[in-house]
Amino acid sequence: MxxxxxxxxxxxxxxxxxxxxTPAYLRCRRAYSIHADASVGTKxxxxxxxxxxxxxxxxxKDLLPPExxxxxRNFTDHMLSLEWTASQGWLPxxxxxxxxxxxxxxxxxxxxxxxxxxxxxxxxDKNGNIRLFRPDKNMARLNKSSARIALPxxxxxxxxxxxxxFVKLDSRFIPxxxxxxxxxxxxxxxxxxxxxxxxxxxxLLYVIASPVGPYYPTGFKAVSLEATDYAxxxxxGGVGDKKLGANYAPCILPQMQAASRGFHQNLWLFGEEEYVxxxxxxxxxxxxxxxxxxxxxxxxxxxxxxxxxxxxxxSVIGLAKERLEPQGWKVTERKFTMKELADAADEGRMLEVxxxxxxxxxxxxxxxxxxxxxxxxxxxxxVEAGPIALQMKEWMEAIQYGDEDHPWSYKLA
Amino acid sequence: MxxxxxxxxxxxxxxxxxxxxTPAYLRCRRAYSIHADASVGTKxxxxxxxxxxxxxxxxxKDLLPPExxxxxRNFTDHMLSLEWTASQGWLPxxxxxxxxxxxxxxxxxxxxxxxxxxxxxxxxDKNGNIRLFRPDKNMARLNKSSARIALPxxxxxxxxxxxxxFVKLDSRFIPxxxxxxxxxxxxxxxxxxxxxxxxxxxxLLYVIASPVGPYYPTGFKAVSLEATDYAxxxxxGGVGDKKLGANYAPCILPQMQAASRGFHQNLWLFGEEEYVxxxxxxxxxxxxxxxxxxxxxxxxxxxxxxxxxxxxxxSVIGLAKERLEPQGWKVTERKFTMKELADAADEGRMLEVxxxxxxxxxxxxxxxxxxxxxxxxxxxxxVEAGPIALQMKEWMEAIQYGDEDHPWSYKLA
Numbered sequence: 001m002x003x004x005x006x007x008x009x010x011x012x013x014x015x016x017x018x019x020x021x022t023p024a025y026l027r028c029r030r031a032y033s034i035h036a037d038a039s040v041g042t043k044x045x046x047x048x049x050x051x052x053x054x055x056x057x058x059x060x061k062d063l064l065p066p067e068x069x070x071x072x073r074n075f076t077d078h079m080l081s082l083e084w085t086a087s088q089g090w091l092p093x094x095x096x097x098x099x100x101x102x103x104x105x106x107x108x109x110x111x112x113x114x115x116x117x118x119x120x121x122x123x124x125d126k127n128g129n130i131r132l133f134r135p136d137k138n139m140a141r142l143n144k145s146s147a148r149i150a151l152p153x154x155x156x157x158x159x160x161x162x163x164x165x166f167v168k169l170d171s172r173f174i175p176x177x178x179x180x181x182x183x184x185x186x187x188x189x190x191x192x193x194x195x196x197x198x199x200x201x202x203x204l205l206y207v208i209a210s211p212v213g214p215y216y217p218t219g220f221k222a223v224s225l226e227a228t229d230y231a232x233x234x235x236x237g238g239v240g241d242k243k244l245g246a247n248y249a250p251c252i253l254p255q256m257q258a259a260s261r262g263f264h265q266n267l268w269l270f271g272e273e274e275y276v277x278x279x280x281x282x283x284x285x286x287x288x289x290x291x292x293x294x295x296x297x298x299x300x301x302x303x304x305x306x307x308x309x310x311x312x313x314x315s316v317i318g319l320a321k322e323r324l325e326p327q328g329w330k331v332t333e334r335k336f337t338m339k340e341l342a343d344a345a346d347e348g349r350m351l352e353v354x355x356x357x358x359x360x361x362x363x364x365x366x367x368x369x370x371x372x373x374x375x376x377x378x379x380x381x382x383v384e385a386g387p388i389a390l391q392m393k394e395w396m397e398a399i400q401y402g403d404e405d406h407p408w409s410y411k412l413a
Numbered sequence: 414m415x416x417x418x419x420x421x422x423x424x425x426x427x428x429x430x431x432x433x434x435t436p437a438y439l440r441c442r443r444a445y446s447i448h449a450d451a452s453v454g455t456k457x458x459x460x461x462x463x464x465x466x467x468x469x470x471x472x473x474k475d476l477l478p479p480e481x482x483x484x485x486r487n488f489t490d491h492m493l494s495l496e497w498t499a500s501q502g503w504l505p506x507x508x509x510x511x512x513x514x515x516x517x518x519x520x521x522x523x524x525x526x527x528x529x530x531x532x533x534x535x536x537x538d539k540n541g542n543i544r545l546f547r548p549d550k551n552m553a554r555l556n557k558s559s560a561r562i563a564l565p566x567x568x569x570x571x572x573x574x575x576x577x578x579f580v581k582l583d584s585r586f587i588p589x590x591x592x593x594x595x596x597x598x599x600x601x602x603x604x605x606x607x608x609x610x611x612x613x614x615x616x617l618l619y620v621i622a623s624p625v626g627p628y629y630p631t632g633f634k635a636v637s638l639e640a641t642d643y644a645x646x647x648x649x650g651g652v653g654d655k656k657l658g659a660n661y662a663p664c665i666l667p668q669m670q671a672a673s674r675g676f677h678q679n680l681w682l683f684g685e686e687e688y689v690x691x692x693x694x695x696x697x698x699x700x701x702x703x704x705x706x707x708x709x710x711x712x713x714x715x716x717x718x719x720x721x722x723x724x725x726x727x728s729v730i731g732l733a734k735e736r737l738e739p740q741g742w743k744v745t746e747r748k749f750t751m752k753e754l755a756d757a758a759d760e761g762r763m764l765e766v767x768x769x770x771x772x773x774x775x776x777x778x779x780x781x782x783x784x785x786x787x788x789x790x791x792x793x794x795x796v797e798a799g800p801i802a803l804q805m806k807e808w809m810e811a812i813q814y815g816d817e818d819h820p821w822s823y824k825l826a
Contacts, residue, residue, distance in 0.1 A: 195485025
């Protein structure tokens with residue numbers, strides 16, 4: 001709410017030109033001081049699901065054969081959209097046929113990357129119910145992301161309600177089989193049509209949905225990573241922990257570089273210490289034996305601002321604490337270095353390494369190229385996944401597909 | 414060209430889902446290795462200005478009174494657009510009526526910030542000629558920006574030719590008075606319509622134009638800055654030196670914070686040393702007397718990857734070396750700290766501080782809030798600009814408006 005209010009009050013700033021401050025800006029700034037002190041103001045609207053309007057398509061799409069589904073390439077019949085303005089707040093939500101956005105070429109999303117998004121999935125369970133997985137985590141993160149770039153925030157429960165209605169309307173697109181789901185992409189963009197650099201006075205929140213198949217249709221395939229030391233994805237005090245568009249485009253070139261040398265993804269290191277942070281666009285977990293005690297440890301980088309706060313990451317940690325610690329494991333969020341991993345590999349203490357993200361749940365890692373050597377990550381040549389990765393995928397899917405009753409699974413009414 | 418080719422070859426990657434790598438990705442990666450080794454391939458088109466098509470508006474706009482012009486709010490009758498595809502390269506340029514872009518909601522510019530831009534101006538000289546200012550610098554920087562985010566590059570001379578034709582067509586929008594100009598916004602966006610994180614297989618380069626008035630219509634007004642120590646704009650190995658949309662949205666909140674405490678802009682410091690980098694969205698210059706020698710020094714941060722490579726910055730340095738050094742000044746690009754500035758102020762060695770950018774040319778600074786104190790920047794209370802800032806504005810405008818013949822001024826034929 002505070003964020004909404006600040007954005008509203010400061011929207012007048014957006015006439016400030018790029019790279020400078022106008023006399024108009026100075027006048028507005030003074031006006032802001034006055035407004036900010038006033039405790040009364042126009043009440044602006046939060047999201048109200050009861051005001052949803054639905055316009056159904058008159059040209060429903062044919063369903064693709066499940067085996068032809070490609071991530072994020074084909075979308076359902078409809079989309080959910082909500083406009084926001086600084087003066088009115090959130091306007092009534094609309095479900096419409098999937099359609100192009102028509103935007104002035106001066107719209108701020110094209111120039112200053114006022115954009116953030118989420119990735120989440122809807123699943124069909126064995127009884128035909130539709131389930132979301134921890135949608136509250138995605139909505140909380142979207143609010144954090146949007147607030148960081150002066151876009152509006154919203155009531156997360158109201159938004160989950162709307163997403164649920166949208167998913168139900170297009171539920172025929174969710175293939176009824178294990179491993180299949182409907183990938184949901186909530187996206188918020190700034191829509192102000194001026195080139196001044198300032199908080200957008202208008203925004204659009206929309207959700208599109210793409211049916212997707214299993215990530216590894218024929219079983220896990222372990223991947224090889226290249227540790228990136230010449231480019232930095234995120235840093236303390238930056239925005240690498242938010243799901244902003246800004247964090248993605250700059251990552252493509254290092255991925256292409258890694259690919260050109262035969263690696264599937266790059267692994268982002270940070271600092272002279274070469275802390276292990278993220279892999280490509282996933283969080284990373286390493287299972288090693290403690291050098292002193294021999295205890296099995298599941299490590300992942302801490303939320304220090306340099307890694308994305310992955311929902312899958314959080315879920316893996318939660319399940320590991322609940323189900324692996326009783327088996328003698330230690331689950332730790334702490335900084336760890338590439339050298340620690342290499343030492344574990346050299347000393348026979350490396351158990352396994354895997355990425356964690358919404359699309360694949362877990363993605364086992366075979367080896368990491370680092371400083372001219374290959375760090376083997378504990379997999380035998382003919383094995384494509386370690387036991388923890390396999391176990392995690394099983395546990396997660398049991399919850400996601402409703403085989404196991406669990407508070408993380410959100411069944412649509 | 415290499416960039417174009419890589420983007421083309423790798424475009425098949427873009428079906429890779431967010432945060433993971435598919436088997437399809439792995440197959441494509443192998444395909445890439447093969448392609449990359451092949452020395453022959455389809456020749457893809459660079460920009461060819463002779464293929465420009467022009468569709469004039471049938472509803473020309475009324476010109477606004479010059480005093481009503483607001484930066485980046487009103488645009489001319491037309492826009493220049495060029496589409497690029499990975500398979501064909503640059504398609505023929507088009508000048509059309511200014512119009513909305515119609516884009517699929519899955520378009521990658523909305524999700525992953527595939528976007529970069531330039532800011533430059535066209536001026537009318539006293540003989541009615543139209544002049545650009547160092548357009549080669551803007552095109553070179555746009556190519557650097559686009560290459561860094563896997564967008565295509567282009568022949569800069571061809572693009573300057575097209576921009577010239579566009580500006581001439583809409584030249585009636587350039588007010589014929591000192592201080593007025595036509596702000597040009599070349600923008601490149603990725604237009605691929607899939608959610609896979611990878612190099613876009615299509616892009617759009619467009620230019621829109623906004624008539625603007627003098628930055629300080631009634632003379633300079635010195636500004637106050639707040640040094641930001643809680644957020645970090647850029648990092649070595651990051652992309653802070655490129656003109657990417659990604660660098661802008663995250664800067665709004667610190668600017669709003671500074672504004673809420675009564676400052677016009679924030680000043681970005683870097684590291685424990687608190688190096689002075691940029692102000693808001695401008696480069697920064699400080700003129701101080703050397704502690705040992707008493708020599709006058711004009712300082713600005715070096716191009717170490719943490720500051721934008723400003724065209725105005727480069728021009729100020731060039732003019733200062735040519736015209737101030739013979740007067741005994743020393744012009745230096747080096748790291749300098751906030752403490753150095755504070756010491757200079759405390760010891761009576763502070764001469765003046767100013768920002769430098771396309772919109773205002775120079776923007777004098779009165780004071781900087783830092784660690785609970787105000788560092789005064791050398792201006793008497795009743796003075797709004799120091800002599801170097803005044804001199805620089807005069808020199809720059811003489812070149813921009815063609816009063817002085819100079820290779821930086823590019824007269825349209």
